[in-house]
Amino acid sequence: MNETIPRETFSFLKKLNKNNNREWFTEHKKEFKEIEREVKQFYNQLGEELNKHDQIDKVKVFRIYRDVRFSKDKTPYKTHFGGSFHRIKPQLRGGYYLHIAPNNESFIATGFWEPHKDDLLRIRKEFEIDDTEIRKIISKKSFKDVWGEFEGDEVKTAPKGFSKEHKSIDLIRKKQFIFTKKFTDKEVTSAGFMEEINVYFKAIRPFFNYMSEVLTTDLNGVSLLD
Known part of the structure; x- marks a missing residue:
């Protein structure tokens, strides 16, 4: 060992x-x-x-x-x-x-x-429908004290098929999590x-x-x- x-x-x-x-x-x-x-x-x-x-x-x-x-x-x-x-x-x-x-x-x-494109679309669709649970998880103090904020690449405005005005666009535009x-x-x-x-x-x-x-x-x- x-x-x-x-x-x-x-x-x-x-x-x-x-x-x-x-x-x-x-x-x-x-x-x-x-x-x-x-x-x-x-x-x-x-x-x-x-x-x-x-x-x-x-x-x-x-x-x-x-x-x-x-x-x-x-x-x-x-x-x-x-x-x-x-x-x-x-x-x-x-x-x-x-x-x-x-x-x-x-x-x-x-x-x-590097999420597969199908997985990435599925994740974005989930955040588009409801971002409540993911935000609850990553904003919890016990989680944030260890891991802080999301890192990784993201698109500049909005992925194709998504509105740049969506309330969850900060999550939707990410390419990595x-x-x-x-x-x-x-x-x-x-x-x-x-x-x-x-x-x-x-x-x-x-x-x-x-x-x-x-x-x-x-x-x-x-x-x-x-």
């Missing part, structure tokens, strides 16, 4: 940032593999903790290698660790993400990063980090429960899963 991120993680990533080339990485690959092993243990243990109050069917830790085919930045390696936790679909929607990066740039994220929370390097390597972020992830559940219900029913409330 590994419930902490080793301090060596940040020092290695800082060195990698200064030496982002195949020669240096090959020379230090043994060091990387040991750090990667411990970091993956942390992600997998966090997945087990999430499974105590949610249903996670997959923990995915992303590879360190960058896809540079369509990027102007040709450096071959990422200078962070990232991993996602997938809920059991189609009945449970939303997901969790943990980003480990030096210089106090670590964060957790949760919500809906995400929340993030940042952490310092000291917080990430502390003994209580896993427990802390697990509590934060647990706090998102009212939002996930609501969105899962929306995305598994039609506008009449009839289940789409039968």
Whole structure:
């Protein structure tokens, strides 16, 4: 069991940032593999903790290698660790993400990063009909103290088929529905980090429960899963 991120993680990533080339990485690959092993243990243990109050069917830790085919930045390696936790679909929607990066740039994220166009339309239609429940959830003090406000991209005025004068246009114009929370390097390597972020992830559940219900029913409330 590994419930902490080793301090060596940040020092290695800082060195990698200064030496982002195949020669240096090959020379230090043994060091990387040991750090990667411990970091993956942390992600997998966090997945087990999430499974105590949610249903996670997959923990995915992303590879360190960058896809540079369509990027102007040709450096071959990422200078962070990232991993996602997938809920059991189609009945449970939303997901969790943990980003480990030096210089106090670590964060957790949760919500809906790139909703499928059909899901996005369904969400917008729900907000168009009734925004009472979603506003009640995200404005509750216990929720807001943890997650703050919605983040993510949005259209400038109104999506096609929606009025820019609608009272819920602040919600309808969103293309993403995400929340993030940042952490310092000291917080990430502390003994209580896993427990802390697990509590934060647990706090998102009212939002996930609501969105899962929306995305598994039609506008009449009839289940789409039968």
